[in-house]
Amino acid sequence: MxxxxxxxxxxxxxxxxxxxxxxxxxxxxxxxxxxxxxxxxxxxxxxxxxxxxxxxxxxxxxxxxxxxxxxxxxxxxxxxxxxxxxxxxxxxxxxxxxxxxxxxxxxxxxxxxxxxxxxxxxxxxxxxxxxxxxxxxxxxxxxxxxxxxxxxxxxxxxxxxxxxxxxxxxxxxxxxxxxxxxxxxxxxxxxxxxxxxxxxxxxxxxxxxxxxxxxxxxxxxxxxxxxxxxxxxxxxxxxxxxxxxxxxxxxxxxxxxxxxxxxxxxxxxxxxxxxxxVGGFTATDARGESATYEVSNASPLAVFIFKSREDNFGKTSYLRVFGGTLASDSRIWDGARNAEVRVGTLQISSGKETSPIGKLHAGDIGTVVKLGEVGTNDTLGDRGKVLTIAPIVQPDPLASVAIHPATQADTAKLSQSLNRLVAEDLTLHWSTEPSTHETILSGMGQAHLDIAVHKALSKFGVNMRTTTPRVPYRETITKSADADYTHKKQTGGAGQYARVALRVEPVEESRGFEFASEIFGGAVSAPFVSATEKGCRQALEGGVLAGYPVVGVRTVIYDGKMHPVDSKEIAFQTAGREGFKEAVRKAGPMLLEPIYEVTVTVPADNMGDILGDMNTRRARVLGMDQEGHKSIVRAEVPLAEMQSYAADLRSMTQGRGLFSMKFMQYGRVPGHLQDELVAKLRKERETEGEAE
Ligand SMILES: Nc1nc2c(ncn2[C@@H]2O[C@H](COP(=O)(O)OP(=O)(O)O)[C@@H](O)[C@H]2O)c(=O)[nH]1
Ligand SMILES: [Mg+2]
The missing domain is CATH 3.40.50.300 (P-loop containing nucleotide triphosphate hydrolases)
Known part of the structure; x- marks a missing residue:
């Protein structure tokens, strides 16, 4: 062309x-x-x-x-x-x-x-x-x-x-x-x-x-x-x-x-x-100042990557020239990485067909292969005059699955192929959830995730199975409690001795874990106080209820005892860990669950059904709005109740409903659900333990 x-x-x-x-x-x-x-x-x-x-x-x-x-x-x-x-x-x-x-x-x-x-x-x-x-x-x-x-x-x-x-x-x-x-x-x-x-x-x-x-x-x-x-x-x-x-x-x-x-x-x-x-394009310069530039060959070079696609031949970058002109076989500056990038042959792509082109003028769209590290949302330009165009804004994910590689070989290639998938698609995200030990893939809906999993197989040869992700619960305490714990091992060989007196107090969950010492007069030396803290931190990883991370606890060591020979750091770590668990057990431990802010937009006729359904999901309605023929409901809903919402909303509204959700905070699992849930989660942990 x-x-x-x-x-x-x-x-x-x-x-x-x-x-x-x-x-x-x-x-x-x-x-x-x-x-x-x-x-x-x-x-x-x-x-x-x-x-x-x-x-x-x-x-x-x-x-x-x-x-x-x-x-x-x-x-x-x-x-x-x-x-x-x-x-x-x-x-x-x-x-x-x-x-x-x-x-x-x-x-x-x-x-x-x-x-x-x-x-x-x-x-x-x-x-x-x-x-x-x-x-x-x-x-x-x-x-x-x-x-x-x-x-x-x-x-x-x-x-x-x-x-x-x-x-x-x-x-x-x-x-x-x-x-x-x-x-x-x-x-x-x-x-x-x-x-x-x-x-x-x-x-x-x-x-x-x-x-x-x-x-x-x-x-x-x-x-x-x-x-x-x-x-x-x-x-x-x-x-x-x-x-x-x-x-x-x-x-x-x-x-x-x-x-x-x-x-x-x-x-x-x-x-x-x-x-x-259309009134130019907006970009920020190296000093962070934002300005509007004409879409013209005379403007500073600004090439924006809006899509990346991988196949057997490598990565194709889809780009639009906003300012300046871009020539085949040229060099261009990657401001984000502070590196020069070689541009090979520019192409005009029509579907999967491509034809070479010598130069793209301001405003035109083309593709190029092998831009190295450069990815979607990057702006490339002139070394002396780096411009950055704002990234494409994408919505928060609406659905997640847990990923399980099928074989050892698949496990080895997993993170690399997930990285390649998310590089191609910025509405796809992956992470590992420490509290459940699961690899989570999130996206815009079940079909989106199914296709991603299929792509991993067809493009990267990685086979994976998916399950509904476990809810990443957390544990906290509801009142203060004490523990006086002695760790003693004095039979045969080198002995171990440590005694710690601890108090745990509830603090805001967002404060995570805090540790303080109120030891006076050297009952426990500073290195052993540190060892005790280390022990407490180890215990945070798996709480006493169902093994979820513990948050919102302040721990104070206020007394203890050392042994002239048998006290060592490892002994205080153990005492700290066990003492902490004992104190937490007495401090009214409780499960916390992730709460999301959910916004649902439906035809006004469906409003009643949506509200009724929200009731069954332990939701707290925050507000309702009317926009033309649409009703908008905003509510706080526990993640545990949202797992199949996309499909449920579709059937309640014949496909005319939309929703979005965003993590808000952790909230307490209501008292009457705690015991049953804890029993269920413990059982899951046990079967998981057996499987491993
Ligand atoms: N009768 C009729 N059917 C059409 C027309 N255009 C597309 N279709 C059919 O509608 C379906 C969806 O078309 P498609 O082009 O994939 O829609 P897209 O999802 O918007 O890309 C296909 O089965 C087409 O054959 C049209 O002009 N007239
Ligand atoms: Mg189509």
């Missing part, structure tokens, strides 16, 4: 609820623009944008793929994102590098929960957008109904840029209200407006002109004075109104059949902004 100047580029994220037809639309566009000579299809795994093994297998997208195509001399970088909510991370990264978004709405089902989620993402990034009513050819399409659904569920000022000619299987084309002409058939041939649509088209045109006037003060003045706006003024006004988000134009097409697609591409070129039309 040739080089394009900044003004000849459009970076457009295609976003929607799963299955609205983004990948099929891109396939059609690739075909229409001559990028491919045979149309593939999502359903049989041959769509060019669904090339990952998992995508072919599932017949749907799980990752963002790029389709660079040329239309009317302009390069459109179409970012085909996955619609499934588990992969919202891919939508966020696409939004980061897109200058606008095309939000697809399926003509029969209308606005769905995923539409609202991607709408919110576009809003969060301030991206101007058009709304594309797609699959217009399906049985049972009712344009009136889909427009109602848009008006009821999305916040915006929507205005028809087109009128559909026919609906359902009778869908033949669109009336372009900007040029007042019809575009019909698979090729988008120009034709006169059908006679029976003439008056409707005139009315719709009037509404469009009014909306266009809103884009510019001079135009609105002219409009209000009753003067006719010229065609060029309407086009310019509409572009500005769209850019500022005061208007969202609606278009109609059937991506798979191609009807309406020519007019759609025209609108992408004419209405959506080039990279240098």
């Amino acid at each position: 040739k080089e394009y100047q900044t003004g000849q580029i459009r970076n457009i994220a295609l976003v929607s609820h799963n299955g609205a037809g983004k990948t099929s639309l891109v396939e059609r566009i690739l075909f229409k623009t001559g990028a491919i000579t045979r149309m593939g299809a999502v359903v049989n795994g041959t769509a060019h944008m669904d090339f990952e093994e998992e995508e072919v297998h599932r017949n749907g997208s799980i990752a963002t793929a790029i389709a660079p195509v040329e239309w009317k001399g302009v390069k459109l970088n179409l970012l085909d994102t996955p619609g499934f909510l588990d992969f919202i991370g891919e939508v966020n990264s696409a939004m980061k590098v897109a200058d606008s978004a095309a939000v697809l709405v399926e003509a029969v089902s209308g606005v769905e929960v995923g539409t609202e989620a991607v709408w919110a993402a576009a809003e969060a990034y301030g991206r101007p957008r058009v709304l594309v009513v797609n699959k217009m050819d399906r049985e049972n399409v009712r344009v009136r109904r889909v427009k109602e659904s848009i008006a009821n569920n999305l916040v915006g000022h929507f205005v028809d840029l087109q009128l559909p000619i026919g609906e359902g299987p009778a869908f033949k084309g669109v009336v372009d209200l900007l040029h007042m002409e019809a575009r019909v058939g698979e090729k988008g041939d120009k034709a006169p407006i059908p006679a029976d649509m003439q008056s409707a088209a005139e009315d719709a045109r009037a509404a469009l002109v009014e909306a266009a006037a809103e884009g510019d003060d001079a135009l609105i003045e002219k409009f209000l004075e009753g003067e006719e706006l010229t065609g060029a003024e309407v086009a310019r006004g509409l572009k500005l109104a769209t850019l500022n988000g005061v208007v969202t134009p609606i278009l109609y097409c059937a991506g798979e059949t191609g009807v309406g697609v020519d007019a759609l591409l025209d609108a992408f070129v004419d209405l959506l902004p080039a990279p240098n039309e």
Whole structure:
């Protein structure tokens, strides 16, 4: 592919609820623009944008793929994102590098929960957008109904840029209200407006002109004075109104059949902004000062990595040039690591196909292999003028599994392959939980985690089994207590002797563990006080109830006794450890559990069910809100009650509910549940011990 100047580029994220037809639309566009000579299809795994093994297998997208195509001399970088909510991370990264978004709405089902989620993402990034009513050819399409659904569920000022000619299987084309002409058939041939649509088209045109006037003060003045706006003024006004988000134009097409697609591409070129039309990019310099720079070849070099992908050939970095130009076979500076990075051959990627390119101009998107340590969210630039672009903001994880490598060989490769998985996907996290000795993989939902586990096998050859993670409980005390403990071993060989008198006191759990000495007169020497503390700390790792870490305890050693020969550090460690346990046992020990702040957004009709269900989860409702047709509930919920929430919420709301959760604090397990829970956890520990 040739080089394009900044003004000849459009970076457009295609976003929607799963299955609205983004990948099929891109396939059609690739075909229409001559990028491919045979149309593939999502359903049989041959769509060019669904090339990952998992995508072919599932017949749907799980990752963002790029389709660079040329239309009317302009390069459109179409970012085909996955619609499934588990992969919202891919939508966020696409939004980061897109200058606008095309939000697809399926003509029969209308606005769905995923539409609202991607709408919110576009809003969060301030991206101007058009709304594309797609699959217009399906049985049972009712344009009136889909427009109602848009008006009821999305916040915006929507205005028809087109009128559909026919609906359902009778869908033949669109009336372009900007040029007042019809575009019909698979090729988008120009034709006169059908006679029976003439008056409707005139009315719709009037509404469009009014909306266009809103884009510019001079135009609105002219409009209000009753003067006719010229065609060029309407086009310019509409572009500005769209850019500022005061208007969202609606278009109609059937991506798979191609009807309406020519007019759609025209609108992408004419209405959506080039990279240098969106008000620049913000970055911080080496001194930490933030400023806005023009997206221009003349600006300091700023290359942002928005995606990394590994396969057998190594790592591919997907990058967007925000400022300056980036040339193949050049050197570039990695400010974060203070190191020079060699850039090999730059590529233009279309799905999995790549072609080399000599240079990328400001605003363009490309890929390069083997950037070494460089990863997603890094900004590369000039050594003398390092700029940093803010990282992509990703949501907190919603689901976790415990990972168990299948064999010894898998264990050896586990952490390396987990590191590679999370480097590719920033909504995926892994850690080891010390209190349960489990390796935890967290992500956006069960499907997300299943796919990650599958990828570990297919890409890195690591086989792992998953289970529901154990809740990382903690233990604490509820009152003060004392212990006077003597450790004595004086039979045969060298003896051991230590006596310690300890007091444990409850303190705020966040204070963890504190240790103090109130020894006066040298009953226990300083090194043995330290040894005692060491012993107490050992005991913290596994509490007396069920072996979970102990927090919120202050320990005071206030007396003790040494033996002139048999006292040694190891003896005081033992006495400290055992004395601490004894004191804790008397201090009303109690289990603590992690509490999360959960936010649930559902259609208002579901509010009652959600609240009722929250009651069964030991939740404490913090607040309720109404936003349009949506109800929002915020509550504190113990993690133990949230393990299957994604699936439960889906069934309570027919998939129309969304939730997020964030760790808040540890809280006490209610008294009436303690004994049973402790018994259960002890049993688990025993079986775990046997298994090892
Ligand atoms: N009738 C009809 N079906 C379509 C159209 N576009 C896509 N589909 C079908 O809708 C399903 C989902 O399409 P896909 O492109 O994977 O949607 P995506 O999830 O948005 O990428 C597939 O079975 C397609 O064959 C269309 O324009 N008309
Ligand atoms: Mg897709």
